[in-house]
Amino acid sequence: MDAFYASVELLRYPQLKGLPIVIGGSRNAQGRVPQPSADQPLSKIAVASFPRLAGYTGRGVITTATYAARQFGIGSAMGLMKAAKLCPEAILLPVDFPRYRHYSQTFKKIIVDIAPTMEDRGIDEVYIDFTDVPGGQREGGRVLARLIQKTIFEETGLTCSLGVAPNKLLAKMASEFNKPNGIAILFEEDLESQIWPLACNKINGIGPKTSQKLDRHGIQTIGQLAQRDLNWLIDQFGQKTGMWMYASARGQDSRPVVVHSEPVSISRETTFERDLHAKRDRAALGEIFTQLCQQLEQDLERKGYVAKSIGVKVRFDDFSIMTREMTIEQPTRVASMIRQHAGLCLKRLPLQRAIRLLGVRASNLRLAEHKGTSAHEPRGGPADKLHAPDPQLF
């Protein structure tokens, strides 16, 4: 999907079309959208009354920027404070995940109705297997791609870009070629002309670290990567990664389109508005900790899982991250049990530094016998003390 969050926002605020808009900074009081008066539709809110990036203070990053905002050098994952310097006039909207999730489900349903073999790759991205779809091969897949693009637009007003290629690796790269609202068809014989000139980090799975290392060896493009022999790559990056890079540089990828998958972990984390100290801010931390555990319980319940491992994550003021995890005898999804074990994990961490982020994670998941309320689950234990600050913690 093209600039997905921003595009969804434009559906309700069409008066902002064409303007630089960034989405982010959900929790901060600034970046709030003006409330319309009782009989006023959202689309009539004056453009001038929307909050701007200028004057924004606080933590947070940009999750999406409109193409107009990208002109200023603003991109996703950029800190809001930095973005404010690049384009103070940009409109800042808070993230509205429930709304994006709804549109996500809608566009995926449209796709599945047309082409049932679809792999979910997050809120705004999917892989689709055209192989067995009637007409899926016409014009190299362009006809089907157009149908999907057109149907999504007609039913939601959202645009997307598609890449059609012999495998997922190449399709993903091709999908970037004609953004926004574009289609690109890539054949195996286009490898040298279309793929080899690209930077290595265009390969899904080669990020900043690997790019840097490749660069140190004089490798910038995928074509240059393809010149290295297999043994050299294995020596440098290990057996698995070396073989994967060797194949990727040649456009080879045999991964299937996976329609169903079970989650590996479910987690909740939050970055505080200001750094907190384990001792000095014990009460505040304890409250946030409890909330995270309660949210995690709800997530597990909603998705129908219990967890056999519980863990915590702490990010300190210097941005270093430490995690602790423990496996428990009895799988659980109850907040009080999660909190108890997460608390034990926390005690194993050195908490001298100021803390920036706290997270709680459930893994080693099992399907719960039944979804629904947990009214029958143990109460009267730690659950009843959930709101009381735990003197043992922090």
Added chain:
DNA sequence: TCTGGGGTCCTAGGACCC
């Protein structure tokens, strides 16, 4: 006053078992 939140996969060492 830089730097979110929710994920996956990989590596590597140690415990433990056969």
Added chain:
DNA sequence: TCTGGGGTCCTAGGACCC
């Protein structure tokens, strides 16, 4: 009085992705 080979599970950290 030296010392296998495989397997699984657990844990911590790190790279990467959307």
